[in-house]
Amino acid sequence: MDFVITGGAGFIGSHIAKHLVSTGHHVTIFDDLSNGKKDNLDSIINKIEFVNGDIRNFDLLKNTLKDTDGVFHEAALASVQESFSKQQEYHDVNVNGTENVLKLGKEFGFKIVYASSSSIYGNPAKIPIEEDDPKNPINPYAQTKLDDENLAIKYAQMGVRVIGLRYFNVFGERQSRAYAGVIKKFVKKVRNGEPPIINGDGQQTRDFVYVGDVVQANVLAMNSNVDHGFFNIGTNSTITVLELANLIIDSFGLSLKPIHGPELPGDVKITKADISRAKKLLNWEPKTRIEEWLKSTITTRTNLDLITD
């Protein structure tokens, strides 16, 4: 089949691209390289089409999407901290850009599986978080993702097949700074024998989900007979940021003590996904645990470079 991946040169999009190519699909990537890198695609670059474009450019997007069977829409500006100083740009790319994809879904009839975010829940009222729980975004980035969901609902009512996957904290090879950047920062410090720096007391909990599992969720959602809906994509297990720091220190066989800095504004305190809806309707289940992945990755130099680059 023919698929387009917006944001396909980024962390998650490039993993989706590699999987689709390896399973015999034709892939076109639409990315403006504002944060993604062609290097992320080096092993498949000769097997895919690459369009260097901005999702706000409606005509170019239309030309790229007109004959596709399905769109994995990953393109977005994704830094919580940056979204405070660039609110208008974040809205423009994340909301208006997403509406362009939805408009074209309406015109051409392809199915859309897109990246929503656990950040729409804000600080949750209860744990684990279920999909219908209240949405209280606490930063401009999260607000753009909630606006996208409202657009998805509106376009679904017009017949567009659109599924939003609410990723929790995605980790893995070539991970981006957003979300799982904490792993990258800690590993960089600890591999140099320096203590990791934690923002706040380190008691923030995170639900880290492996990128390979996120790829599976995308593929299952695209192939499912579900036309519209939102799904938590996490693991239903958590680790505190302090535990994560200590796990990385242990994995290097060192005995360092983390340093604590000030808390970050807009930083959510607790996340933990209830994933029963994705299990039931998409037949999806995460397979890789962060503890095991970190231990095995840290012992291999080449893999380690893929975390810290």
Ligand SMILES: NC(=O)c1ccc[n+]([C@@H]2O[C@H](COP(=O)([O-])OP(=O)(O)OC[C@H]3O[C@@H](n4cnc5c(N)ncnc54)[C@H](O)[C@@H]3O)[C@@H](O)[C@H]2O)c1
């Ligand atoms: N990484 C996570 O843990 C996580 C969690 C929740 C949601 N998400 C969402 O998942 C998606 C992918 O995230 P990621 O971690 O791979 O980030 P990423 O920054 O690595 O990938 C995003 C890609 O979008 C591209 N892009 C940005 N603006 C664009 C534009 N105007 N036009 C075309 N391309 C553009 C970037 O160049 C980049 O390649 C994003 O929508 C993000 O908000 C990620």
